[in-house]
Amino acid sequence: MRTSEYILATLKETPSDAEIISHQLMLRAGMIRKLASGLYTWLPNGLKVLRKVESIVREEMNKAGAIEMLMPIIQPADLWQESGRWEQFGPELLRINDRHNRPFALGPTHEEVITEFVRKEINSYKQLPLNLYQIQTKVRDEVRPRFGVMRAREFTMKDAYSFHLSEECLDNTYKKMHQAYCNVFERLGLDYRPVIADTGSIGGSVSHEFHVLAESGEDAIAFSSGSDYAANIEKAEAVAPSIERPAPSKELNTFDTPDAKTIDDLKTKHGVKAHRSVKTLIAYGAPDENEKRGLVALIVRGDHELNELKAEKLDLLDSPLEFASEDDIVKAIGAKPGSLGPVGLDIPVIVDHSASVMADFVAGANKDGVHYSGINFGRDVTEFTTADIRNVVEGDPSPCGNGTLSIKRGIEVGHIFQLGTKYSEAMNAGVLAETGKNQIMTMGCYGIGVSRIVAAAIEQNHDKFGIKWPTALAPFELAIVPMNMHKSHRIPEIAERIYSELQAAGIDVLFDDRKERPGVMFNDMELVGIPHTLVIGERNLDNNQVEYKNRITGDKELIDLDEVVALLKQKVK
């Protein structure tokens, strides 16, 4: 490709609405342009990279025994009603009506459509197991699109669905797909980790996420120092302390705290250490038979954070978790948030394991502007249950039993689930088993965020000049940069010759034939992130040489003209 016939579309300045580095560089390197919030046009530079990710994913899926197909983006609402997700999915499901006013959804994922297809098409256990996938545009009306294509409203996803007769068979395919995912991220040259994950709105039992490690990641992941254990923080178990609760040594006393509404206020204004106090959070309980919701108190140590996911899974609490309004709190307890505590509450109290072993601690007195000190469980608070309801923190013991946890940030680029029969049951997808009886199929599903990988790869591979593509992803393999070609006879001649020879050798070359100054060309090629560059200039041609530069290592070397093609074929490989 010649730049004069291409649309390089590089920008000198960073558009002001781009926050993270990958978003900035994707705009500057001419990969994407924003159409509206969370909606992006892919320009040639971006699309070439996207296609490379796709083809690696496709190859590994095929190798793992999955079969490619393609399903519609527009899906009839009745399928979603059948699975129960028309209501459950919420406003993220973008809904439209057709001209006959019939309701449809724009597919955020395809469990319903694939299950509908398989239940009609597959009749016998002899046709199982089956693993089907597609690479396709997904639509999710995100609450808050951000970070460019990282969290977009329209994005490219590879989604696979497997169908089985037994759990063992599902587990077998699940393991194969787990390995295929590892292969994909290895080949992409990314620093990634598989982690234990929650199943979220997709449902199912066993689940792993694949995270690319990066500071800008939206998820926190807990790693064990003593084993392979890694889990999304929302799923990482906080191990209950093995120590006994110390006996009370202080009397229960009140003190005035009109100025203290937060744990931080208690610390700075009253000298109470965070880990010597508790937070009391009030949420709505599960609805009773009359659909009425009471309140439930959740107690965690002052320096800990509530894990909403763990909390909402408790039977006492409503799901999804919803914090009580200030009005409801005042009505039921008689004090405002900021002065709440576990003493004398007549609503159910759930205490986190770590908080439950505290003695002589501080909390609100359920009277505005007053706190208690010297609170002790058993003596001052008698009715309560304990549970794991907090986020793990750095240094907690690992649930695997070995080592301690450390916490890093990650970008979720893949997620695999053992769904079981959630969809096949709801949609009555069965086959005739060997027994001659109908049997509901067991399902797995497997997603990779193809467009998100592009951004995640940039987060991990850049410097102050621009993107440093791993060879597997670069939009071009090699750039030819001639110095002041228009001033010379032999430079265009040699550049053209090398260009066509490299193309004939199967190398994807960008030939910068613009009438630009050298600095402009160098900067553009580095910004776009082309891994190999050939600089052709009068200076070295006098010795029948051209200069080779490597974007990743920064190495430069002079190459004899008659060795150029052979040497570059080697380097690009």
Added chain:
RNA sequence: CGGCGAUUAGCGCAGCUUGGUAGCGCACUUGGUUUGGGUCCAAGGGGUCGCAGGUUCAAAUCCUGCAUCGCCGACCA
């Protein structure tokens, strides 16, 4: 969904306080100059100042509403 902020040329921004015929840099066009790391000079093209209403002799500027975009929060105890 809540809070904050922004919206002026393709991009980055100034002008708004104190109302008076819209500017800078980059990019673009033309000519010249320069040429191994974003040359320099000159001339030019490009804007219903997000939209709607109001105040005023006069609105980018003041007021009201709306829209779009972004950030933060959704852990508040």
